[in-house]
Amino acid sequence: MIALRKGLGPWWVVFGLLLLTGMVSFFYGIAGPDRQRTWQVYLINFLFWSGIAFSATVFVAILNITNARWGRPLKRLAEALGAFTPVAFLLFWVLYFGSESIFPWVRDPVQGRESWLNTVSLFTRNGIGLFLLTGVSVALIYCSVRGDLKQISRQTGSGREGPPEEPSNDPFWHAQVILSPISAILFCFVFSLVAFDLVMSLDPHWTSTLFGGYYFIGSFYSGLAALTLLSGLSYRPGGIATELKKILRPRHLHDLGKLLFGFCLMTGYLFYTQFLVIWYGNIPEETHYLIQRLYRMPWKTLSVIILLMAFGVPFILLLIRRIKMKPEALIPLSVLILAGMWLERFLLVVPSLSKGQEVPLGLTEVLITGGFLGAMGLTAGLFLNRFPLLPLSDPLFQEEWKRIQGEMNHGS
Amino acid sequence: MLMKNGEIDEKKQGVMGVFRDMEWLLHAIKNIKERNVKIDTVFSPFFSHEVQEALKLQPSPIRYFALAGGVLGILAGFGLASYAHLEWKFITSGKPVLSWISFFVIAFEGCILGGVLATVIGMIVKNRLFHFRLPEVYDSRFSQDQFGLFVTCQEAEVDEVSMLLRDSGAEEVRVVGK
Numbered sequence: 001m002i003a004l005r006k007g008l009g010p011w012w013v014v015f016g017l018l019l020l021t022g023m024v025s026f027f028y029g030i031a032g033p034d035r036q037r038t039w040q041v042y043l044i045n046f047l048f049w050s051g052i053a054f055s056a057t058v059f060v061a062i063l064n065i066t067n068a069r070w071g072r073p074l075k076r077l078a079e080a081l082g083a084f085t086p087v088a089f090l091l092f093w094v095l096y097f098g099s100e101s102i103f104p105w106v107r108d109p110v111q112g113r114e115s116w117l118n119t120v121s122l123f124t125r126n127g128i129g130l131f132l133l134t135g136v137s138v139a140l141i142y143c144s145v146r147g148d149l150k151q152i153s154r155q156t157g158s159g160r161e162g163p164p165e166e167p168s169n170d171p172f173w174h175a176q177v178i179l180s181p182i183s184a185i186l187f188c189f190v191f192s193l194v195a196f197d198l199v200m201s202l203d204p205h206w207t208s209t210l211f212g213g214y215y216f217i218g219s220f221y222s223g224l225a226a227l228t229l230l231s232g233l234s235y236r237p238g239g240i241a242t243e244l245k246k247i248l249r250p251r252h253l254h255d256l257g258k259l260l261f262g263f264c265l266m267t268g269y270l271f272y273t274q275f276l277v278i279w280y281g282n283i284p285e286e287t288h289y290l291i292q293r294l295y296r297m298p299w300k301t302l303s304v305i306i307l308l309m310a311f312g313v314p315f316i317l318l319l320i321r322r323i324k325m326k327p328e329a330l331i332p333l334s335v336l337i338l339a340g341m342w343l344e345r346f347l348l349v350v351p352s353l354s355k356g357q358e359v360p361l362g363l364t365e366v367l368i369t370g371g372f373l374g375a376m377g378l379t380a381g382l383f384l385n386r387f388p389l390l391p392l393s394d395p396l397f398q399e400e401w402k403r404i405q406g407e408m409n410h411g412s
Numbered sequence: 413m414l415m416k417n418g419e420i421d422e423k424k425q426g427v428m429g430v431f432r433d434m435e436w437l438l439h440a441i442k443n444i445k446e447r448n449v450k451i452d453t454v455f456s457p458f459f460s461h462e463v464q465e466a467l468k469l470q471p472s473p474i475r476y477f478a479l480a481g482g483v484l485g486i487l488a489g490f491g492l493a494s495y496a497h498l499e500w501k502f503i504t505s506g507k508p509v510l511s512w513i514s515f516f517v518i519a520f521e522g523c524i525l526g527g528v529l530a531t532v533i534g535m536i537v538k539n540r541l542f543h544f545r546l547p548e549v550y551d552s553r554f555s556q557d558q559f560g561l562f563v564t565c566q567e568a569e570v571d572e573v574s575m576l577l578r579d580s581g582a583e584e585v586r587v588v589g590k
Contacts, residue, residue, distance in 0.1 A: 272516065279514075280507075319479070321471065407462075
């Protein structure tokens with residue numbers, strides 16, 4: 001079995017500087033007059049990056065639930081994104097200090113909804129939910145990595161080399177099989193809760209039952225885009241995990257591209273399902289949310305751009321088979337999707353809070369987003385640096401590995 | 413399942429190799445390709461991407477049928493909905509007569525219907541269904557558990573190609589059409 005080395009190289013410095021400038025501009029922002037704007041950017045970024053981290057873990061869980069072989073070489077990359085989950089959990093608590101700036105119902109409590117919409121109850125239920133989800137995600141990643149480390153130490157161990165353990169006896173694999181469905185189900189519940197509490201409650205008079213589902217599917221879509229970006233980058237010289245390209249076959253990217261296409265459709269579909277029902281029902285309490293975003297300036301232009309970035313362009317391009325197999329095409333495309341989904345989170349949050357006539361997109365937004373990107377890059381990089389790049393002890397990876405070797409021998 | 417480079421001509425002359433194992437079949441295809449001998453048809457009990465890749469075949473053109481059918485279906489769906497609304501002045505719950513948002517549903521269904529029908533038609537056309545006669549070189553084992561590799565060649569090459577097939581792991585080699 002091959003052991004792969006990987007390095008971050010100059011990316012350490014880049015991510016470190018991004019994180020630093022992000023933190024500086026965040027603290028500068030909350031101390032200055034733009035307090036509210038800074039907090040809303042923080043909220044958007046928390047939603048976006050925690051979505052990526054948790055859905056990357058769910059991607060691993062889905063591979064395990066479906067007994068999928070194809071995605072096994074990408075498992076560690078997804079887990080590297082998932083390494084951000086404990087960080088995201090900590091970042092959630094920072095929101096507590098900004099709750100007065102973020103949640104309009106802190107200053108003007110909503111009559112009849114005070115028992116649900118108050119700071120203590122919100123942070124208790126979301127805290128418990130995210131704690132459980134983070135716990136399961138970390139346990140899942142831990143079991144996966146731990147099994148590999150055990151296998152490596154057995155292979156290079158001092159003389160007492162036993163026969164490789166049967167998959168059915170491997171306690172770490174067994175634990176993954178049990179944890180995976182729990183993690184996927186928890187993800188749907190907790191992310192629905194997060195959507196209701198941290199996004200929908202910003203406009204406390206607006207309700208949509210489907211919003212939770214739309215939100216976590218959108219998060220999963222951006223998680224897949226991030227994974228595609230990372231896999232694509234492994235083909236670039238100087239990229240992260242470049243060693244992976246030696247074993248990735250074109251079909252791996254093709255399958256990932258197909259999945260990305262599927263969730264592009266799914267996200268667009270869930271948006272449309274909500275939109276159609278609200279449009280058809282035409283009840284002012286429901287429509288005001290959409291009218292503000294889709295028909296009124298300054299948000300109208302932005303919503304069209306988002307529709308194109310997150311749905312229109314990826315939909316058309318991902319129909320083409322060759323694009324799904326080329327890292328050179330997938331990298332810019334997944335960056336486009338990620339930017340589109342970030343703006344989509346922005347559009348969900350900001351119009352509820354900002355009453356100005358302009359779209360508040362400027363240096364503050366860029367710098368704080370850069371800070372989160374730096375934090376994500378550092379955690380993922382540290383994780384990849386520390387652990388083997390391939391899930392060696394995973395029995396389904398071993399099957400996939402045999403197939404890859406066969407394909408290499410036939411030179412296809 | 414037939415995977416072929418050219419058309420099946422009933423009067424072709426060549427060598428047929430029968431393989432029990434996919435690995436050997438792929439091996440043989442590779443060897444034959446290296447010698448620049450023309451592979452006429454590969455018979456397999458099931459569809460295989462590996463064989464398709466080894467033969468370096470163009471991807472199936474059926475997908476263009478599906479795409480065209482889907483696009484036509486979308487247009488037909490919008491057309492049908494617009495026509496019906498204009499012709500009978502459907503005004504529902506105060507919405508405009510041509511309200512595109514709800515027409516998407518019909519266009520979407522039209523897309524699926526058009527795509528599916530075009531795919532079936534494309535499959536029938538491109539597979540040249542319906543055959544009532546099987547190719548002469550066909551063997552019923554190719555629909556059970558064996559693979560066949562039919563190579564066309566001149567009479568002078570027959571011995572060489574037969575050797576090549578046998579060396580590549582063919583269980584059985586048979587000269588056809590003399």
